[in-house]
Amino acid sequence: MTNSRNPLVIDVQGLRKSFGAAKAPALRDINLQVRRGEMVALLGASGSGKSTLLRHLSGLHRADAGSRSVVNILGRELQSGGRLAGDVRASRAKLATVFQQFNLVERLPVMTNVLAGALHRLPLWRGLLGLFPRAEQQRAYAALARVGIEACAWQRASTLSGGQQQRAAISRALVQGAEIILADEPIASLDPESSRRVMSLLAELNRELGVTVLVSLHQVDYAFAFCPRTVALRQGQVVFDGPTQDLTPVRLRELYGSQIDELITPVSPGLAPAVPAQSPSYSLDGLRAA
Numbered sequence: 045m046t047n048s049r050n051p052l053v054i055d056v057q058g059l060r061k062s063f064g065a066a067k068a069p070a071l072r073d074i075n076l077q078v079r080r081g082e083m084v085a086l087l088g089a090s091g092s093g094k095s096t097l098l099r100h101l102s103g104l105h106r107a108d109a110g111s112r113s114v115v116n117i118l119g120r121e122l123q124s125g126g127r128l129a130g131d132v133r134a135s136r137a138k139l140a141t142v143f144q145q146f147n148l149v150e151r152l153p154v155m156t157n158v159l160a161g162a163l164h165r166l167p168l169w170r171g172l173l174g175l176f177p178r179a180e181q182q183r184a185y186a187a188l189a190r191v192g193i194e195a196c197a198w199q200r201a202s203t204l205s206g207g208q209q210q211r212a213a214i215s216r217a218l219v220q221g222a223e224i225i226l227a228d229e230p231i232a233s234l235d236p237e238s239s240r241r242v243m244s245l246l247a248e249l250n251r252e253l254g255v256t257v258l259v260s261l262h263q264v265d266y267a268f269a270f271c272p273r274t275v276a277l278r279q280g281q282v283v284f285d286g287p288t289q290d291l292t293p294v295r296l297r298e299l300y301g302s303q304i305d306e307l308i309t310p311v312s313p314g315l316a317p318a319v320p321a322q323s324p325s326y327s328l329d330g331l332r333a334a
């Protein structure tokens with residue numbers, strides 16, 4: 045359970061990022077604080093800046109040089125004014141990113157992919173030779189069992205379904221010992237059933253292991269079903285940060301106007317809606333019908 049006394053594990057202040065010669069702003073003065081144990085949706089239409097923000101939190105992007113942008117992870121500075129901290133690896137070891145396209149080495153067994161989460165604890169030679177200590181192998185197997193795909197441990201990653209590959213990527217984060225999972229559109233390539241399973245799994249790890257989860261989503265339905273708090277971006281700015289249930293249809297329409305169609309899960313004939321709304325009083329029907 046999160047409360048306001050839990051420590052801040054993500055603290056972003058004044059984050060600015062511009063791309064290209066034209067210096068088009070992708071993030072404009074983002075402030076974001078996330079406490080240990082929260083599960084937060086990062087919502088926004090295509091191009092709103094979700095991936096760019098997440099990439100700054102793992103140090104894959106640097107903020108505009110000379111800006112007052114600061115990113116602290118787990119109480120440690122990760123970047124400031126566009127410069128990465130010298131000990132950025134220490135922060136990264138506690139933080140895992142799960143991507144839309146899973147980022148597995150497809151020709152290698154699932155087990156080897158998952159063991160990659162342990163590399164930061166091992167001497168380089170062991171990693172290069174693929175000689176993982178027995179304890180790490182047991183840990184990887186337990187992580188695969190935790191996500192329900194231990195039977196696939198020795199299959200090539202490429203033979204797994206999209207949903208199974210995403211679960212393998214999440215088990216790699218468990219082996220890593222990540223205290224924060226940044227999930228960048230983890231369900232964008234999945235069918236509704238796999239999407240539900242992956243989101244349920246993230247929610248379970250959040251609830252049972254206390255892992256802080258920040259998950260970017262296109263679909264507001266999933267934010268409602270799984271994330272108590274939502275941070276909504278539009279054109280690189282935070283336009284909403286609060287309880288997901290406060291994102292009423294009227295509020296969503298105010299925030300996104302015609303972009304709202306992108307945020308509603310399409311309902312295909314013969315397919316049940318992906319997830320029921322968390323609050324029984326909330327219905328997306330008004331939006332779908334519009």
Ligand SMILES: Nc1ncnc2c1ncn2[C@@H]1O[C@H](COP(=O)(O)OP(=O)(O)OP(=O)(O)O)[C@@H](O)[C@H]1O
Pocket residue numbers: 063064070088089090091092093094095096097262
């Ligand atoms: N490497 C880059 N070079 C130039 N522009 C970029 C780069 N990365 C992102 N952008 C721009 O920054 C803006 C935000 O992009 P970003 O990918 O963060 O949005 P997003 O909300 O994650 O979108 P999507 O849901 O489509 O993934 C867009 O205008 C995009 O074109």
